[in-house]
Amino acid sequence: MHELAIASSLVESVQSAARQAGAGRVTQVFLRLGALSGVSKEALLFSYDVATHGTLLEGSRLIIEDVPLAIYCESCRVEVRLPGIQSLRCPRCGQLSPHIRQGKELEIVGIEIEVEDAMKEAI
Amino acid sequence: MTTRYLEIRQGVLSKNDRLAAELRERFARAGLLVANLVSSPGAGKTALLERLLAELRAAGWRVAALVGDLQTDNDARRLARSGAPVRQITTDGMCHLEADLVTDKLADWDLGALDFLFIENVGNLVCPTWYDLGEDIRVVLLSVTEGEDKPLKYPVMFNSSDVAVITKLDLAAACECDLAMLRENIRSVQPGARIFETSARTGAGLAELTAFLVQQRLAKQNGR
Numbered sequence: 001m002h003e004l005a006i007a008s009s010l011v012e013s014v015q016s017a018a019r020q021a022g023a024g025r026v027t028q029v030f031l032r033l034g035a036l037s038g039v040s041k042e043a044l045l046f047s048y049d050v051a052t053h054g055t056l057l058e059g060s061r062l063i064i065e066d067v068p069l070a071i072y073c074e075s076c077r078v079e080v081r082l083p084g085i086q087s088l089r090c091p092r093c094g095q096l097s098p099h100i101r102q103g104k105e106l107e108i109v110g111i112e113i114e115v116e117d118a119m120k121e122a123i
Numbered sequence: 124m125t126t127r128y129l130e131i132r133q134g135v136l137s138k139n140d141r142l143a144a145e146l147r148e149r150f151a152r153a154g155l156l157v158a159n160l161v162s163s164p165g166a167g168k169t170a171l172l173e174r175l176l177a178e179l180r181a182a183g184w185r186v187a188a189l190v191g192d193l194q195t196d197n198d199a200r201r202l203a204r205s206g207a208p209v210r211q212i213t214t215d216g217m218c219h220l221e222a223d224l225v226t227d228k229l230a231d232w233d234l235g236a237l238d239f240l241f242i243e244n245v246g247n248l249v250c251p252t253w254y255d256l257g258e259d260i261r262v263v264l265l266s267v268t269e270g271e272d273k274p275l276k277y278p279v280m281f282n283s284s285d286v287a288v289i290t291k292l293d294l295a296a297a298c299e300c301d302l303a304m305l306r307e308n309i310r311s312v313q314p315g316a317r318i319f320e321t322s323a324r325t326g327a328g329l330a331e332l333t334a335f336l337v338q339q340r341l342a343k344q345n346g347r
Binding site for chain 2: 002005006009010012013014017018021023024027031036037038085086087088089096097098100104106107108109110111112113114115116117
């Protein structure tokens with residue numbers, strides 16, 4: 001279950017950003033997860049609860065946006081979404097494309113944090 | 124208490140990415156080419172490296188290797204027979220190498236005295252995918268004994284690789300491996316991959332692979 005390692009890195013990155021912003025608690029984490037990221041959404045959600053235990057993220061919600069795989073097809077000159085990840089072939093013309101436009105994301109978009117009001121004034 | 128949104132926009136593995144970027148800079152300053160070798164266990168990473176180290180050394184290049192394994196230093200001892208400097212990273216159960224392990228292992232190495240560094244990752248086609256080690260090229264190996272559909276089963280790893288090396292070519296007939304289909308499956312998930320067909324036993328394909336590595340090394344030195 002490699003998602004536990006990924007979840008631990010996620011917690012580490014978020015916690016350090018949250019501390020810098022003076023957060024007392026993290027309530028939501030927004031993540032973009034590409035179809036070709038290799039990470040299982042279900043396993044990541046499960047690991048998240050374990051990894052956040054005893055951290056600023058404990059009890060927070062992980063909100064995952066699924067990003068489908070899309071390539072740019074040179075012959076059709078369009079960006080096309082692919083139905084699976086086993087073939088980078090344009091579904092319109094059948095040509096292979098090395099130009100991946102999206103679908104490899106494993107990215108923290110942002111977080112929702114709680115900040116003490118006194119702390120906020122100080123910022 | 125106020126709730127607010129904080130934009131982050133960074134990779135989940137930002138710490139590893141940062142260390143990998145530092146390594147990449149260090150490698151660039153030293154002018155050496157670094158290849159990260161990944162494959163399933165038993166695909167023949169060590170056997171291929173034994174040949175590559177020997178051939179590159181014979182051609183006058185200064186080569187070295189870092190070898191990752193869960194346990195034992197058997198591979199490092201095998202590779203050291205080539206005469207090249209070799210260090211073992213024993214991960215003690217961890218299924219992949221991370222940039223900090225490479226950084227620690229290279230701390231006291233004079234990289235300026237090298238032309239090529241090969242990093243043999245832990246045998247695993249899943250987890251090494253996410254961990255950038257600062258390499259210039261990622262080389263995925265697969266042997267003819269593993270089945271033609273391996274690239275389709277592990278598309279993420281194959282897609283993240285620049286070069287695919289088919290190994291154990293001498294066994295292809297015995298395994299009834301359909302090489303054309305294997306190549307087609309590699310291209311299907313990584314259309315940009317350079318594909319080499321090799322046998323560490325017979326030496327087939329090694330000259331082509333070595334020539335490619337030398338060309339990459341020179342291109343890097345000349346700023347591409």
